[in-house]
Amino acid sequence: QVQLVESGGGSVRPGESLILSCGASEGTVDYYTIGWFRQAPGKARERVACISGEEFTLSADSVTGRLSVSRDHARNLVHLELNNLKAQESGAYYCAADLEPAIHCPRTDFSDHSAWGRGTQVTVTS
Numbered sequence: 001q002v003q004l005v006e007s008g009g010g011s012v013r014p015g016e017s018l019i020l021s022c023g024a025s026e027g028t029v030d031y032y033t034i035g036w037f038r039q040a041p042g043k044a045r046e047r048v049a050c051i052s053g054e055e056f057t058l059s060a061d062s063v064t065g066r067l068s069v070s071r072d073h074a075r076n077l078v079h080l081e082l083n084n085l086k087a088q089e090s091g092a093y094y095c096a097a098d099l100e101p102a103i104h105c106p107r108t109d110f111s112d113h114s115a116w117g118r119g120t121q122v123t124v125t126s
Contacts, residue, residue, distance in 0.1 A: 002027035002115040004095050009120030014087055020080040020120060021072075022095030027115075029071075033098040034078045036069060037110050039119075040091035048093075049080055050105035058105055063089075085124045092119040 008020040022034055033052045039045040049059045049069040059067045066083045078095065096113035098106070107113055 002029070002032070002097055002099065004029070004097060004115050004117035006093060006095055006117040006120040009093060009122045011123040011125065012085055013126055014124055015084055016124075017081065017083045017085065018122060020082070020093055020095075020122070022078045022080070022117060023076060028076055029078050029097060030073060030076060033100075033102050033105055033107070034069075035096045035098070035105065035107065035110070035113060036080045037094045037096060038089070038091045038122075039094070040088070043091075045094070045110045047108050047110070051078060052102050052105050054103045056104050082122070085122070087124045087126075090122055090124045092121055094119045 003026040005025050031053045035047050036049040037045045038048050051057045051069045057069050068081045070079050095117045097115040099114040
């Protein structure tokens with residue numbers, strides 16, 4: 001059974017960058033579709049990026065050009081690089097795995113995935 005763990009969160013100033021990582025405390029993240037979700041205070045959890053088992057990637061319109069998602073096969077990690085961060089992008093960031101094979105990223109809801117992490121906090125403040 002796959003269990004996920006996020007890391008890399010922290011407090012940064014607007015315009016700075018962070019790299020979040022998603023790994024597996026049990027199992028592997030390799031070959032599975034991994035979605036990254038953000039939950040800002042008082043708001044619903046939303047998907048901000050995804051990488052499929054076929055290396056297809058996508059990102060939300062609000063972060064396109066400032067965010068990238070990639071795999072580190074050697075370390076069994078999926079990274080989410082956040083650049084030029086904005087204050088409204090503060091929140092808890094979660095990764096979730098879709099264990100069914102998929103070329104693209106079909107699942108947009110956090111609860112539709114098969115494994116989840118507990119989140120890592122990102123705070124963007126001046």
